Amino acid sequence: MRLKKCAERSRKNKVQRPIVICGAGVAGLSLGIKLRLLGLDPILLEKDAGVKPFIRGEYFQPGSIQKLKELGVYSRLLERNAIRIDRVSHLYRNLFGNKVRRFVAFLGDLGPGIHGLSVLHEDILRVFRDRYEELGGRLSDSTSVSGLSLNPHSCTVEVGTEKVEAQLFLGCDGKAGVTRKLANIPSHSVKVDSQTRVMIAGLVKGLRIAKNEFLTAETPAGVLYAFHCNRGDIRVYLCVSKSRYDHLKSDLKQNFLACLQSSIIPGSADAALTAPLWVMPSMDRMATARAKMRAVWLGDAAGTVDPLCGHGMNLAIQHACKLAELISQNGSALECETDSMEWLAQIKKFDRATRRDYLHTRFMGIWVANLFMQDSKWFRLAKKRAISRYQKDARLLNHLMGLFAGMNKDSFGFQDLPYLLGILGSRRRDQIMSLPLVQKSAPIQNALLTTPIPLFKYLFKSRFDLKTE
Numbered sequence: 001m002r003l004k005k006c007a008e009r010s011r012k013n014k015v016q017r018p019i020v021i022c023g024a025g026v027a028g029l030s031l032g033i034k035l036r037l038l039g040l041d042p043i044l045l046e047k048d049a050g051v052k053p054f055i056r057g058e059y060f061q062p063g064s065i066q067k068l069k070e071l072g073v074y075s076r077l078l079e080r081n082a083i084r085i086d087r088v089s090h091l092y093r094n095l096f097g098n099k100v101r102r103f104v105a106f107l108g109d110l111g112p113g114i115h116g117l118s119v120l121h122e123d124i125l126r127v128f129r130d131r132y133e134e135l136g137g138r139l140s141d142s143t144s145v146s147g148l149s150l151n152p153h154s155c156t157v158e159v160g161t162e163k164v165e166a167q168l169f170l171g172c173d174g175k176a177g178v179t180r181k182l183a184n185i186p187s188h189s190v191k192v193d194s195q196t197r198v199m200i201a202g203l204v205k206g207l208r209i210a211k212n213e214f215l216t217a218e219t220p221a222g223v224l225y226a227f228h229c230n231r232g233d234i235r236v237y238l239c240v241s242k243s244r245y246d247h248l249k250s251d252l253k254q255n256f257l258a259c260l261q262s263s264i265i266p267g268s269a270d271a272a273l274t275a276p277l278w279v280m281p282s283m284d285r286m287a288t289a290r291a292k293m294r295a296v297w298l299g300d301a302a303g304t305v306d307p308l309c310g311h312g313m314n315l316a317i318q319h320a321c322k323l324a325e326l327i328s329q330n331g332s333a334l335e336c337e338t339d340s341m342e343w344l345a346q347i348k349k350f351d352r353a354t355r356r357d358y359l360h361t362r363f364m365g366i367w368v369a370n371l372f373m374q375d376s377k378w379f380r381l382a383k384k385r386a387i388s389r390y391q392k393d394a395r396l397l398n399h400l401m402g403l404f405a406g407m408n409k410d411s412f413g414f415q416d417l418p419y420l421l422g423i424l425g426s427r428r429r430d431q432i433m434s435l436p437l438v439q440k441s442a443p444i445q446n447a448l449l450t451t452p453i454p455l456f457k458y459l460f461k462s463r464f465d466l467k468t469e
């Protein structure tokens with residue numbers, strides 16, 4: 001009934017067929033807000049009844065901040081006590097594995113106003129929802145999309161027994177990708193093996209961490225991330241390999257605390273959990289296509305990326321803004337029931353560009369994870385070298401940011417950069433620094449120097465160990 005009412009309102013507003021967004025997560029809400037800001041009137045359908053408390057993305061990378069401002073949610077997040085993170089610290093042991101060192105970087109040194117943001121996912125969704133509704137956006141909770149059929153000029157969206165003819169279907173329904181499967185678009189997934197990573201998330205009290213700090217630390221089991229949560233306590237993510245997790249899971253709570261205590265984070269001896277642990281396999285999965293005729297998928301529905309890089313929300317927001325602009329530019333062609341050629345050409349380009357972003361982020365996630373989880377002497381050497389490089393040469397860091405960022409120069413996780421620096425040998429470093437392209441343009445650097453790597457890796461992997469669901 002709800003769906004029909006929404007469609008009737010579209011007709012009253014003289015829009016014949018509505019734009020339907022499926023899923024009110026970060027991707028769907030960003031898309032809804034941006035479309036409203038561009039003067040369009042989508043219908044947002046959410047299967048759950050309102051916002052549920054659960055653990056999801058809680059750290060916005062610096063690359064998201066500009067977009068959050070553009071959507072008009074940034075100051076509202078700060079009103080919810082969102083914590084500005086402008087310092088990155090890493091605790092590590094020296095080459096012989098005993099003395100503990102601390103590496104600190106200030107994001108502000110990389111450019112004015114560069115910082116990340118820590119906010120509970122529940123609060124993020126509330127702020128995004130408020131903003132969408134304030135702009136007059138239509139949101140229908142407890143409405144689950146159950147069917148979808150596509151043709152080049154329109155699509156039919158089913159909710160239970162109701163059917164609505166829409167001009168566009170925007171799938172933001174999360175990692176299960178149900179609507180993508182309804183459109184017969186499978187996903188590539190990497191085989192689960194002993195190297196697959198598992199993320200264990202906990203809320204902890206007792207740690208002594210500066211409020212503006214994103215702290216990473218090594219433990220014998222894996223890597224820990226810790227930062228303040230906007231509602232008090234400290235969010236800790238422990239990322240371990242699947243084989244390690246199989247050992248930990250017999251008494252997860254106890255083992256999680258033991259890992260935390262062995263991490264040498266100040267105050268870890270007194271650490272105590274304040275909420276149940278949340279376990280999530282860090283499975284990379286990417287749709288074989290992100291668009292088909294009059295349907296486009298975004299966020300986790302298009303592909304999940306390794307949480308080690310903390311980029312899921314970043315990709316979702318960036319792609320939502322890009323897509324909303326594309327829709328607004330093609331408004332008249334989309335309303336028309338016959339002329340789709342221009343739209344189809346544009347959406348193909350969008351598909352290619354977003355695929356590149358996913359591949360890039362996935363590649364970085366795997367790379368960073370390997371570095372974090374390797375404990376051999378070679379890797380310790382690489383880390384040591386990376387850190388001293390970073391401390392010597394902040395200009396190089398800026399260039400590398402361009403090289404590794406994928407979409408724009410500050411979208412990559414700063415906390416991981418010291419490791420990346422360690423990978424480049426000094427000869428290669430000078431070569432890269434002297435490339436005129438490197439010195440001139442971040443987008444060209446990205447296109448020329450980073451894209452082929454994940455792309456080749458992806459092509460290589462798809463021959464050997466990627467399977468299609």
Ligand SMILES: Cc1cc2nc3c(=O)[nH]c(=O)nc-3n(C[C@H](O)[C@H](O)[C@H](O)COP(=O)(O)OP(=O)(O)OC[C@H]3O[C@@H](n4cnc5c(N)ncnc54)[C@H](O)[C@@H]3O)c2cc1C
Binds near residue numbers: 028059280298299311
């Ligand atoms: C433990 C953990 C930590 C993470 N940490 C970070 C981080 O620090 N930084 C970061 O950027 N990212 C992080 N991520 C990833 C990030 O949370 C996701 O990439 C992001 O939330 C994806 O948003 P989304 O809107 O695509 O999907 P979701 O948030 O999954 O939203 C999908 C929505 O669609 C709805 N839905 C599903 N099916 C239907 C249907 N049939 N009809 C209608 N509605 C439907 C769902 O109810 C849901 O509300 C983390 C993820 C996890 C699990």
